Amino acid sequence: MLKVSKLKKVYDGGVQALENVSFEVPKGQFLAVIGLSGSGKSTLLRCINRLIEPTEGKIIFDGEDVTAASEDELRHIRRKIGMVFQHFNLVQRSSVLTNVLAGRLGYVNPVWSLFNRFPASDLEKAMRELDRVGIADKAKYRADELSGGQQQRVGIARAMMQEPHLVLADEPVASLDPVLAHSIMQYLEKINKEDGVTVLCSLHFLDLVHRYADRVIALNQGQLVFDGLPQEINDEKFKEIYGRDAERVG
């Protein structure tokens, strides 16, 4: 359902963040993206919904060419791709409910959403999604009144409002403690297993990869250096991904 071929990204300053990255993701897979800090994980995920404009290469999502899409087509593609961020990226001063409803912006008529008017069905859906991540009682709170774990759950609810076919999660648990990390990962797992949503998730900890991912790809300095099952990452592969001097923890 997602096919990335020969993707290349060179930033304005000349930094080559991605180089000739190609891989394919079948529907319903939980794919982990690993690699050192600065290896290009965030860049890769953001190229897929063109938050970052790829320099070269092709991305096909659900049979549509993302890289060649016009602005209108791009909006239709984006609304089917949910995104979850390391720093949650909620609008701090807005209510939790408004943050979740923002997930519908790609669907609703822009004119009505300018006046903050959403269809009743969207409101119900928002409450259902909040209920699903266990914070329905916080709907009226301001986003900055929530703890980190709760904010990330709002982020997941927002992504789920899009009824996505694909969820891009960029280090969704990197700013949470280990216990919370597992609970957030379990929500992603639920989305993946129950709703059949394809998940592309960049992760820092290998134990999380082993526990949740169906498959792993690894980046090193913008190049794809590994593509396989989590259990295939042996010591040698590990050194290839993380460098000769890396020590395995956890």
Add this chain to the structure above:
Amino acid sequence: MKNLRQIGKSALLGVAVLIALVIYAYGFKVTKVNLDETRSPRRQEQLVRILRALARPDLVTYDQEEYVVNAPVHVPCPAGGYEAPAPNTDEPYMIVTPACVEPGGTVVVKGFNFNPGTTGPLSFIPPSEVSLRMGNIQVGADGTFEIEAKVPKRESDENQYVRAITRKQVGGPKISQTAVDTWDKIVETVFLALLATTIGLLFAVPLSFFAARNLMKDVNSPLTVVALNLLAIPIGLYLGGRLAGWIGGLSQGIDSIVIMLLTVILGPVIAYFGLRWALPQEELTTPTLQTRVIRILGLAAVVFVAIFSLYMLSALAMRIGDALEIALGAAGFLGTFLADLGDILGMALAVITAFVGAGVLSGLAGRLGKFLVRGVQARTAKIVMIALAIISGAAIFILIMMGINWLYQFNKPELIYYWPGVLGALGGLFLGVRMKPRDPFPIGMVIYNLARTIFNALRSIEALIMVIVFVVWVGIGPFAGVLALSLHTVAALAKLYSEQVESILVGPLEAVTATGANRLQTIIYAVIPQIIPPYISFTMYRWDINVRMSTIIGFAGGGGIGFLLIQNINLLNYRAASAQMLAIALVVASMDYLSSALRERTV
């Protein structure tokens, strides 16, 4: 070696000091520093007088009671001499010795029982009752005075008088006329600032987004679309203006209040349901061409109904306002306000409709442009792009020259049409040849730079200078001040605001964009919630500045308290001027306090 370098350094320092000295010496010369003037006794006396006047602001007056005391005197001495009758010693009285004197002689006047500390004139009153000044009396603490004075050369057989008039303040202090005028004007000043801030705010908020780099840098579209828009927007503005004129004309034909009321009530209802029908809230499939055409027609009808009812509302407000103005008497200004609001709505409608026209045509141009970029063969797309770039380049240059010609009136066709047309076409050709049809043209940055330049230029012109232009336009008075201050506020606030937009967190922006929201939705959901607190605080800060500005804008004819102040200064009426300065200080200080207190609360 080391020494040499140090010497060099010292020499350099010496030269720098020398240059600084010359600069300051020249500064003294051109600013005409003159220490002799500051020491001259005449100037110092003036200074003291002004300072004393300033220290006694003309705020209160007292009712005064005059005490008139007469003492008879004979000029010259009659044959048998003259003995003054014994005065009534219960009241203030005077004794003149001698009681008769030759013309031009000297008498001693003693007063008793006067109010201690009072002063007043001492006059000689001949039978004709004209008073001839003899001197000034100054009553001591014991209620007495004594003065030696010359009697004028007025001879008469009759009794003549020496008259002392002293004044005494009676009753409590009263507010002086100056204080009343000052109060009136300071109220005017505060409201002047309020209006200017409000108007500035209304315009600056939307404009600030155009001057925010982070929002505008991603705005780009193919050259074909940009060129089409350049042509479509002026035409749209013109057509919209015509449409407004036509609907306005239609609405003026209606005179019945009942129909007006009905339209004002029913119009919005129809428009709302029309909108609900024409713009479904959520749509998963693309509608067929037929439904889209029907919907667009429906939307056009809604727009017509909306504009028409707004014109009716404007007419109704003016009608009711005029009636209220007469009916309400003292509160008639409320009626005037309503009528003015109606008038403003009428004027704004023409502008809004013109913008709607521009928006519609630009939307159509965008559609057409996208088709011309993506829907046709590459060669055709390229040729169309070059052609459009040439046409729109020429059109833009000609429009600009027409504007310049309007200012300078050189009226030479080759300067207005041919040269700019050719230059613009060449520019368009250059761009068109260099770009590929699908290449993004950074129109956002062009708008950004344009907006920045305009704001900076406007901001650098002081409101005090702008007001001169507005005084010529709308006459001397607070309205000219409001307009000048508003214009300055728009530029200043738009700049401050846009800097706030530039410093928002990108995370939420990214997240909302990722949901498939369009640019306007992103601004509403990710930008605006972030900028509300700084916008409030900057508006308050600006209101504070506007109060200061409005206190002096009257110097140039812009109304407010400055007008009064400059008048009083010119009339050398320093005690009144002092009252106004005091009022300004009080208002500015309390605004300062208020706005910082409010800002603390919101941020």
